[in-house]
Amino acid sequence: MDLHQKTIKKKLVLEGIALHSGALVKIALIPSEENTGIIFLRTDLKKNSVIKACWKNIVPSSLCTKISNQYGVSVSTIEHLMFSFYALGITNLLIEINGPEIPIMDGSSKIFIDEILNKGLLNQKSKVSHLIIKKTFEVGDKDRFIRYEPSQTNSLEIDYTLEYKDHFIKKQNFRSKDVRKNVLDIAHTRTFCHQEDLEKIFAMGLAKGGSLDNAIIISGNKILNQGGLRCKNEFVKHKTLDCLGDLYLSNQFINGKITCNQGGHELTGILLKKIFKDKKNYTIESSDLSVNFKEKSFNSEEIQVVV
Structure with a gap:
């Protein structure tokens, strides 16, 4: 379309x-x-x-x-x-x-x-x-990867899996056959962090502006934010939000299928650079x-x- x-x-x-x-x-x-x-x-x-x-x-x-x-x-x-x-x-x-x-x-x-x-x-x-990516691309390994697969549809399908070895997030999955129709359902999901990781993050000089007003903080088997979560599987939906924001640095609305397991900003950036490295990999109409x-x-x- x-x-x-x-x-x-x-x-x-x-x-x-x-x-x-x-x-x-x-x-x-x-x-x-x-x-x-x-x-x-x-x-x-x-x-x-x-x-x-x-x-x-x-x-x-x-x-x-x-x-x-x-x-x-x-x-x-x-x-x-x-x-x-x-x-x-x-x-x-x-x-x-x-x-x-x-x-x-x-x-x-x-x-x-x-x-x-x-x-x-x-x-x-x-x-x-319109960006047409001609073949499948994948970066990462079997435990942590992001993969793009072409399709004949004028939509972007996404299948994102998030897994933590904790007592609260555990394993979550978000799937959508046409994620552009679901974007407003994930737009309100927030960034998050485990309380036990904060000391390490602070030592890196990061998260100086972080608070319960702008992040979900997880402590053990609960969250510290009053009001709880905004939706079911808010964590994996937020990771999907991040992924889509990063993919938009392609300057295009990508069609096809994205499958991601334990992904992140770095992997998404590497995927984009791999796709655009050779003009034989894609066409722009x-x-x-x-x-x-x-x-x-x-x-x-x-x-x-x-x-």
């Missing part, structure tokens, strides 16, 4: 705590022209401040997804925001941010999606391009547009599209 490119109707400003740095961060989502894609702009920097949300720019990071441009300027913890764009079909948007990390909000994508919908979505004239940035300026008006 052909889908039109999409942006938002009005500028949206959000503020919140960054999960890992603990800093107060402000982001502005700004409507963008057709064929410009998802672009981050670091307003706290005077140059080299533009970072395209793209698989090419994924760099290694602990406990989050991070992208960086050729100058080493980065933005991290983008996965929940990217899922929001995927869920709503947003293809073109400028995100101005005054620091290196997206605010965590409530630990899910719900606030992002709710606030975007309050501003409204705008359908654009151009059609989205659309005009081939490239984005060029005048990196000398950090003003959003300096971002131009070149056909």
